[in-house]
Amino acid sequence: MTNDKSLQDSIAKKQSGFWQDIVGNQAFWITIVVILISLIMWFVSDVFISERNLFNVTRNFAFIGILALGITPVIITAGIDLSVGSIMGLSGMVLGITMTNGAPMWLGILAGLGTALLVGLVNGTLIAYLKLSPFVVTLGMLSIARSLALVISDGKLISKFGPDNDAFLQLGGGRIGFIPNPIIVTVLLALILWFLLQATPWGRYVYAIGGNEEAARLTGVPVNLIKVSTYVLSAFCAGIAAVMLVGWLGSANNSVGTGYELNAIAATVIGGTNLMGGVGTSFGALIGSVLIEVIRNSLLLGGVNPFWQGTFVGTALILAVFIERIRNFRSNA
Amino acid sequence: MALLELQGISKHFGAIQALDGIDVCLGPGEVMGLMGDNGAGKSTLVKIMAGNFPPSSGTISLGGNAVHFNKPLDARRQGIEIVYQDLALCNNLTAAANVFLGREAKRGFSFVKLLDYRTMYQHAGKLFAELKSETRPRDLVRRMSGGQRQAVAIARTRLSDAKVVLMDEPTAAISVRQVAEVLELIRRLRDGGIAVILISHRMPDVFAVCDHVTVLRRGRKVADKPIAKTSPEEVTGLITGAIERA
Secondary structure, three states, X not given: XXXXXXXXXXHHOOOOOHHHHHXXXXXXXXXXXXXXXXXXXXXXXXXXXOHHHHHHHHHHHHHHHHHHHHHHHHHHOOOOOOOHHHHHHHHHHHHHHHHHOOOOHHHHHHHHHHHHHHHHHHHHHHHHOOOOOHHHXXXXXXXXXXXXXXXXXOOOOEOXXXXXXXXXXXXXXXXXXXXXXXXXXXXXXXXXXXXXXXXXXXXXXXXXXXXXXXXXXXXXXXXXXXXXHXXXXXXXXXXXXXXXHHHHHOOEOOOOOOOHHHHHHHHHHXXXXXXXXXXXXXXXXXXXXXXXXXXXXXXXXXXXXXXXXXXXXXXXXXXXXXHHHHHXXXXXX | OOOEEEEEEEEEEOOEEEEEEEEEEEOOOOEEEEEOOOOOOHHHHHHHHHOOOOOOEEEEEEOOEEEOOOOHHHHHHOOEEEEOOOXXXXXXXXXXXXXXXXXXXXXXXXXXXXXXXXXXXXXXXXXXXXXXXXXXXXXXHHHOOHHHHXXXXXXXXXXXXXXXXXXXXXXXXXXXXXXXXXXXXXXXXXXXXXXXXXXXXXXXXXXXXXXXXXXXXXXXXXXXXXXXXXXXXXXXXXXHOOOOOO
């Protein structure tokens, strides 16, 4: 009986306590920073907590947030997806062209998302089965998808979305209660990703591949299939971001999503995802995107020349990685 | 009756003859030491038994039935488990997650399968207890000692109904105390009726746990002797070639 009890103790025993886990968590510290900046801005600026500004901040963060959530599993497997911004552009353009030619909204969205899935499938297949470098493949796709968007649109801007025009603009620009639609989509995606990563074998395999790909292969994990699925998911999220962004902007143009991939990668890394693979969370991607948007918004409200935004966001990124390095160094010593 | 039997196993890579007519016979609860210098063909032989590649000629039988492996999973399904030299562990996962890697306990509905954490922690905990290891299921492998890592890799072989366990250099890079732990683990596998093949360079370990020792040199088997009828000196001579055959 005592033996059985000691077995149960050993099974229940954790290496570190609840608080240790929290304190050792990058996303926790970023959350603190977000709260601190928000508090400061609340005192300094009377606009920051206004409904209109919060509406802007939350909605702006949503698009980067959706992309960041999508690339999180890719980065956990030690891959990278540089093409998500361009996939947004292509996907948005396909959707725009479909709808402007009189197709109903569901068909337009289907075409946009379908395009994204197809591009993700190409990315994943080249990376997993032909063993090409993720960096190179998705860099190539960044260029290809952007160029295809120009080809199919002939460089034109689309601002009329056929018979379902109003419903479509409502989808991206509307809100339910106080909450803008893009935010609802972002939070839903975050919950789904959290569930997939923590509760399913798929999530377990994603972490395993990032931890030791060879070990995963030897123990029978379908490594190639899982890798393809992460790139497809990443592209799918880019497609969803495109639907919401085009609906909000009210037009599809060729610059949709340009440079978004770098912000999305920055957001995931700030949230504690490790580019070397094996580490990362859904919440981290979310809070990282929030931090970037809060920094940008604070600078804007503080009257700082917007040209400085990149400097601050970039510094936050490097600082986040630097602080993580220090913490890891101490916990390993 | 023989549990694992290799007959006339040969393997050549192009013009290079890596293995030449190897016979091995192993009964339940038997521990065999597989020794030889670098390039003697130990790894090739292990990889053939593990299903990494097929032999050029020769047959493998398990419990009297001929078997063919196209990939490592085939070998595992037939009851051959391998503890790899680098242990094939994921540092970022828990001990239990590593034990169950690739064959997670699942629960749930017909097509949505969820990880069954509770079952995995419980089962892994029992396996570690059986192995008398202090490893705990929720511990991250990153923070474990070499001996604990070995316990995780060995516990993995206990998940299924393994008949043969191949261990590739399990004591190569760990401390003296941990070596003793690993040898103890091997004895526990043996007591459970499992046949163990221990690939090792360390003479004392082989003499401590093995029933007999097979020596390879340049792809040929030069000795297969009960441990009681040989000595470290003789085995060393056989490995280096100072003694031609025994």
